[in-house]
Amino acid sequence: MSLRAFHIVFVTVSTLLFVFLTVWAFAFAADRTAIITTLGAISAVCAVVMPVYGVCFYKKVRNIVL
Structure with missing residues (x-):
């Protein structure tokens, strides 16, 4: 896997992680503290x-082109 392809995969995985954290913090967190809301x-x-x-x-x- 080239460095270019790895970078695209890494950006995609990072975006999915951020979406997961957003949904978890606003919909599924057991306690809504200021830190979780900020996250x-x-x-x-x-x-x-x-x-x-x-x-x-x-x-x-x-x-x-390499």
């Missing part, structure tokens, strides 16, 4: 930013 909010922001970063990375390295 959910940060994860929600990262779940939006990571795919944007992934698209920018893909556009940048699409034309690189």
Whole structure:
């Protein structure tokens, strides 16, 4: 697996983790403390930013031939 493919897989897995943390923090957490709410909010922001970063990375390295 090339470094480019690994990077795309890593961004995808990270995005899924952030989505999971967001859903867990706001829907399934047993106690809604300030830390869990903050974790959910940060994860929600990262779940939006990571795919944007992934698209920018893909556009940048699409034309690189090794």
